[in-house]
Each structure stands twice: as C-alpha cells, then as structure tokens.
Amino acid sequence: MLSEKDFISKPFSTVIENGSFQWSAPSNIALVKYWGKKEHQIPANPSISFTLNNCKTITKLAFAKKQNDSNFSFDLLFEGQPKEDFKPKIQKFLERIEIYCPYLKDYHFTIDTENSFPHSSGIASSASGMAALAMNIMSLERKLYPEMTQNFFNLKASFLARLGSGSACRSVKGNIVVWGNHAEIEGSSDLFGVEFPAKIHDNFKNYQDTILLVDKGEKQVSSTVGHDLMHHHPFAQQRFAQAHENLSAIKKVLEKGDLTEFIKIVESEALTLHSMMMTSIPYFILMKPNTLEIINKIWQFRNETKIPICFTLDAGANVHVLYPENVRVEAMQFITTELVGYCQNGNYICDQVGDGAINFSI
Template identity: 80%
Template structure:
C-alpha cells in the first residue's frame, strides 16, 4: 500500500534558476459527498465526483531562485510569494496559501529556495459554492509538480498525478478530485481498486454510455460568499449524533454507484445523487451549531425539477454542494429539452438570472 513517505523526495538531480508554468484545473461536483475529515485532510468517508469542464481556475506560477544574501537573512528562510487574483494583489488569500505551503514543504523541500508569483483567475464566481478552492488548489499543485518534474525528470506520469492530487488535498480536500479523470474516487473503498485516502483516482470500473458527456447546469441562486466555510462544516461532523451512520451510508451509496455506472440505470442514479445532496444539508441542519445553507429559491428549484421529471419522465436531477446553488445534472441526449425547461422555469430563481452551462471534463491541463 502506498504511504505518504513514498512522496517525500530524497535528492534532486537537476537545478533550475527561474521559469514559469501555467495550468488550468476544473472544479468538480461530488455525487457521493465528502463531509467530515480526520487529521491531515484524510476523509471520514469515500466520495466520488464528476470532473467539470468549464468551471475552472487558471493559474500561472513564476519562480526565481533566491540569491545567497536573500537566502541567508531571516526572511529568506521563510516562504516567499506574491499572490494575484484576476490581476490584482489579493492579501486575504495569502494566509491560506501560506498554510498550504507549510503543509506540503515536507513533500517539496525546494519551496523555500524560490520566490513565487502566483497569478490566478476563475471562470466562475469565487466562494459561491462551486468549489473554487478545489480548482484553485489543484491548479497550484499542478504548477508545483511541474517544477518538481524539472528537478526530478525521472518521475513517472503516475507518480506525477498521484502526488499532485495528494498536494492538492492538503490545500482543499476535494481539490484532489480535480486533477485527473472524468469520474474520480477519493477515499479507501473495499470494492474500488486503487482507491486511497491520500489522493483521488480515476474511477477504474466500467461506465455506461448514459454517463458520457453528462451535463451540469449550475443555477446561481446566491453568488455571495458561503454562509459557513467548508472547514467549519467538516469540523461539525466531530461528535455529530448521526456521523457514524452517515459515513456508513456513503460507503453503501458508493457501492451502489459501481453497478449503476456499469448498467446505466439513470433512475437509480438519480435516487442516490439527490439523497446524497439532501443528506449533506441534513447533516448541517442537525449539527451543533446548526445551519440552513439552502435559500427559499433553492427549494423552489428542487420542487420544480421533481415536478418536471414526474410529468415528462426525463432523467434530470439535482445535487448541491455546501451552499444554495443548484447543480442540474442530465444526460447529453436530453440537453435541448432540459435547457429549455431551465430557461422557462428555473432561471427566474437565479440571482440576476445567472447560470453556468457545464459538462464532464477531463481534469487539469498544462497551458
């Protein structure tokens, strides 16, 4: 079994003074939710997600080796970086990056040797429940791994992507599912070969054609910052009265999805996905302190989707992250009809009528 020690390098064979890389990494939407974690960003239960295509973070990382005088002074013994978000300095993001670098230094011991300029932008609203931390940390991890690959060109592609996912996880748990693959599993699960708590893996089993090019239209009910940060939400699972049953349920639902993905049974897929979404919010409503993350328009949308599905028998469903926005999931072959339904009946519940059309993607891309 792979351990974290396998990702701690012994010695680098090459040196590089300066350079830059640019990666894009997508967000992802969990079908079986990760909610609750142990130390070091280890999930309390396994999860599985669709990787998105259009909702992504694009990050350019420029690096320059510190000179000897800089390296010898006190500041030189610390991490050194500038952070730009959409071209402007973003001081309030810096503590999260600082914490990330501290967590991953053991795996990338060259970090204090360089000054970094991190220039990042999103194709979607930040902090609005579309997992911007997942795409952001995944994009940064890919850039850092590109630098390590220059220092250690012998590394294999498998090692590169596993370690990138491991690093991303230490920035934001769900970020490990944004590195590679259309359907990604994170967390040890008995019946999924290669699954790991340390990094996300491409779903290794058969996936029916019904799930190819699956669509995700994200209805922006509330574009403001989330009411509760994911970190606080996960922490609320400690001593939660229903936590152990919830963790067991996630294993059971993932087991069911293995056969559902193979058979293409959309009716059973819908049951699992919608139940998982509502369970996530139920956990927040029954924690102490308790929170309601949905808005009135979230419920209006859910009820409208149920009514439409019952009347038309079209296999469209919803899922939610830890916020008010609604992800509308449906196969590509019904896209025209579902998009018309969204425009006619659901857009009015969105903030400023805004929504994002997305679909399954393939993970991070070097630009």
C-alpha cells in the same frame, strides 16, 4: 499502495534557476458526498465526483532561485491584481506541503491566478485553485526529478492538492474520480483521488451540469467548520456507513447505465448532506427558499415528462442540475423557462463532465 512517505522528495542534483508553468484545473461536483474529516485532510468517508469542464481556475507559476533565504517567498495576483487576503491560505498550504516539497523555500514564486467563472458567483474555487497550484508545483518538481513517471506526477499532485482543500484532490483527473478508501474501488486511497477504475456506461458520457446560482453571497458557514461539526454529530457513524453503501451502489449504476437508480442516489446524497448540517450543534440551514422551489420544480418536471433530470447540492444554496447529453435540448428549455427565474439576477452556468487539469506550459 503508496504511503505519505513515498511522496517526500529525495535529494536532487538538477539545478533550475528560473522559469514558469501554467495549468488549468476544473472544479468538481460530488455525487456521493465527503462530509467530515480527520487530521491532515483525511476524509471520514469516501466520495465520488464528476470532474467539470468549464468552471476552472487558470494559474501561472513563475519562479526564481533565491539566495540565503529560509522563508517561503511569494507574490499572489488574482486576475492580474495583488490579492493580499488570499495569501494566508497559500502560506498555510506551503507550510503543510513543505515536508513533501522541501525545494519550495529555494525559490521566490509569483502566483498569477484567475477563474473562468466570476469570483462572486457562489461557485467554490478552492478545489480548482488548489489543484491548479499543485499541478504547477509538480511541474517544477518534474524538472528537478526528470525520471518521474506520469502516474506518480498525477498522484502526488492530487496528494498535495488535498492538503490545500480536501475536494481539490478530485480535480486533477477526470471524468469520474473517487477519493477515500473503499473496498470495491481498486487503488482507492484516503491520500489522493483516483480515476473511476471500471468502464463507464455511455449514458454518463458528456453528462451535463447546469449550475443555478441561487445565492452568490459568502457561505453561511465555511466548509472547514461544517466538516468539524461531524466530530460530535449524533448521526455521524450512520452517515459514514451510508456513504460507503451509496458508493458501492453508484459503482454498479455507472457501469450499467441505470439512470433511475443514479437519480435516487445522487438526490438522496445531496439532501443527506444538508440534513447533517440541520442536525448538528450548532445547526445551519444552507438552502434558500428558491433552492426548494427549484427542487420541487425538477421533481414535478421529471414525474410529468419521465426525462431523467435531477439535482445535487454543495454545502450552499446553489443547485447543480444534472442530465444526460441526449436530453440537453429538453432540459435546457425547462431550465430557462421554469428555473432561471429563481436564480439571483437570472445567473446560471452551463457545464459538463471534463477530463481534468490541462497543461498550458510552453
């Protein structure tokens, strides 16, 4: 089992003066939710997620060797324009990973990033953004350490991404990723995400996710604040135990293809996440009236048609509508006629399970 010390870079003799890399990394949607963390971005409970395909960040990292400068040095562009308000988060990230990537201070970086989805869409870009940046950094490290294996490359990229945004560690690989120690998941770790190790039933191949943009505004409460509220939450320990139990249950579901049980676990997890926020001090209600309207419409439609469509939620008002590929026509007809009217300006995004980060470097 790899430890943090295994990710500390060793001395190298290779000299790289300049160059560039480009990676895309997708967002992901948790099925069993991670909510609550310890120091150094360690999760309080394990989680499992679908890696998405279309909602992604594309980041180009250009680098040039510096002379006699011991500080981090970087320019940050978002969609081709300087983005000063993003820089403190990148600075903090570089400071966190310096011990593992000491070569970073040897270079000036130009980070040019963009999202495949509108920045104001209400889709969190921290997971995809940090994963894409981590993949680029590891491409530089692989140039410095040519003997690096692909497996170590992926694990360290996930490890670094986690230090920028916890759920980012689940955006390096696909299609289903587990993050956090769990007795029944071989290779699982609090330090990085791993691909679901068992064979996945055909029911979950190319699973669809239509994201209904109910509220495209700023989050009412940041994820960092939300996670911190679990430290003194009256139901925290019960929640962490529940996550372990649900991960055991969904492991069997993903292997056997039981869509009815999948729906029960995924919807329960979404509502539990929001119940944790409603019962914390201070407390928050992150759902909007239209979120509840959509949920009730989904329940009604599923009861009437027996089509296995369900919902999940992040820590916000938007609704992820999940369904198998073989019912896509019926599901999309329902979504466009019955649900889109509850979205802000009728906006929604069609996505599906994907394979993880993609290297565009030449």
